[in-house]
Amino acid sequence: MNDLFADTLEGGCNCGAVRYTLSPGFRIGPYACHCTLCQTRTGSAFAEHTMVSRAALAVTGAQKCGKTANPSGAEVTLWGCNECGARVWGENASRPGFATLRCGTLDLSAEVVPVGHIWVSSKQPWIALPEGAKAMDEQPRTPEEWMRELGTAA
Template sequence: MNLPYTGGCQCGQIRYEIRSPALTLYVCHCKECQKQSSSGFGMSLTVLRDAVVIIQGQPKAWIRKADSGREVKNLFCGDCGTRLFHERTYSPNTINVKAGTLDDTSWLHPVGNLWTRNAQPWVIISDKLLNYDGQPEDILPLWKKWEQQD
């Protein structure tokens, strides 16, 4: 996929660019991701924080405690409510882009699953991916597996 990656909210009020390659992509099955996505899971594309540039609009934010107990700043469109990004206080140099908000999602191939203990029974968890029962203590294996993809 060629840079920059582009994306935005459903109503088009907020647009963004990602100007450096992604670090990893994973699926999260925690209860909060299920709620925020109105689905069985959420997808997070981890990128360097400085690589994300808002080119139109201004997201609103609210802070919540994650299932892991850590604090997460959630950024979303104040008009349509689309969740765009998660900033984590424990990782200030990276940001998780909610991958479904990208204009082109055809190149996305998750390398892992987090919080599999909360996965819906109809979700098939591949043993070819890195799978974690909860929050992994070390995310570097997810980054390494991403680098090894074709």
């Protein structure tokens, strides 16, 4: 079994035109975001992300981007496949040097279990979080808070 927090991981879009390799390096999460923007953006109930070092993420294939704003107001650029439209990763203007990777695009996505849940204040009511799961009404606001709440060193 792979170590999600330490091993080199690979993934990509639905059609295979966009592929990536995530090298060992800084990682936070994976975490589930239940904010209404993620719900709309993914067309689903929540998004499953891990925050990684941008330098550790090598992406190949033609990508297109879309820009939006996060609940915090920060501009987010979402990158996805030019062919099939699957969104794969994003960048947040308030967190330069980091990338947000969509865990469902990992080849081993079935092994991903969120270490925590954010924006549970807008979680869809039918979703029951596992007992004892780390849950925040909103989201961490500082790098220190991100590490404390969703860092992988716990």
